[in-house]
Amino acid sequence: MTPELDTLLRELEQFGKDNDASASSRQQKMLNITRDTGEFLQWQIRALKARRILEIGTSNGYSTIWLALATQALKGRITSLDILPRKHELARANLERAKLSQWVQFLLADAGEFMRKQFNGEFDFIFLDSERENYVGWWADLRRVLMPGGVIVVDNATSHAAEMQPFANLVRNTPGYLSTLIPIGNGELVILKL
Numbered sequence: 001m002t003p004e005l006d007t008l009l010r011e012l013e014q015f016g017k018d019n020d021a022s023a024s025s026r027q028q029k030m031l032n033i034t035r036d037t038g039e040f041l042q043w044q045i046r047a048l049k050a051r052r053i054l055e056i057g058t059s060n061g062y063s064t065i066w067l068a069l070a071t072q073a074l075k076g077r078i079t080s081l082d083i084l085p086r087k088h089e090l091a092r093a094n095l096e097r098a099k100l101s102q103w104v105q106f107l108l109a110d111a112g113e114f115m116r117k118q119f120n121g122e123f124d125f126i127f128l129d130s131e132r133e134n135y136v137g138w139w140a141d142l143r144r145v146l147m148p149g150g151v152i153v154v155d156n157a158t159s160h161a162a163e164m165q166p167f168a169n170l171v172r173n174t175p176g177y178l179s180t181l182i183p184i185g186n187g188e189l190v191i192l193k194l
């Protein structure tokens with residue numbers, strides 16, 4: 001990573017902390033992943049050589065920068081979705097600043113609607129970091145759009161363990177998937193499609 005990118009990431013980390021401490025609603029919060037989670041995502045994508053990435057929950061693009069670092073090295077492609085126009089615009093600007101925008105297609109879209117229109121096996125890595133109450137309803141399409149051998153990483157598996165439990169149980173009870181909890185950052189549920 002260049003010193004300039006490291007400086008930008010640190011600026012965004014501070015922005016996220018300050019913004020979220022003073023935000024009056026959840027929609028105004030950035031709710032960024034932790035830096036070690038970013039490193040983990042980058043590592044996973046590089047290790048898996050995953051080139052077709054889907055991110056559900058862009059926010060201001062902090063996690064997208066980590067995904068894009070790996071994607072740049074592998075000459076892959078990220079599709080990153082958010083439903084809030086302000087966050088979508090912030091993310092675009094931040095990826096421009098990071099000089100990584102060429103690797104990302106940002107879409108202002110509901111993830112459920114988006115996935116319904118995708119082909120089977122369209123993605124080989126999915127980072128899921130959105131509203132947790134949707135995950136159970138999205139599971140059928142998450143499975144369908146993920147290619148065999150693909151991986152889904154889900155944030156907040158320990159920070160919001162009770163909210164995540166119905167989804168984590170559903171995954172565990174679905175034949176053909178192997179999942180494990182990695183205690184990095186807010187806890188990452190890592191799901192492999194066998």
Ligand SMILES: C[S@@+](CC[C@H](N)C(=O)[O-])C[C@H]1O[C@@H](n2cnc3c(N)ncnc32)[C@H](O)[C@@H]1O
Binds near residue numbers: 131
């Ligand atoms: C936890 S934040 C994402 C943080 C981001 N991954 C990061 O670490 O920088 C969750 C985001 O999901 C978006 N979101 C909520 N519901 C969504 C939906 N149905 N489809 C797409 N995005 C959604 C929210 O607007 C919010 O920006």
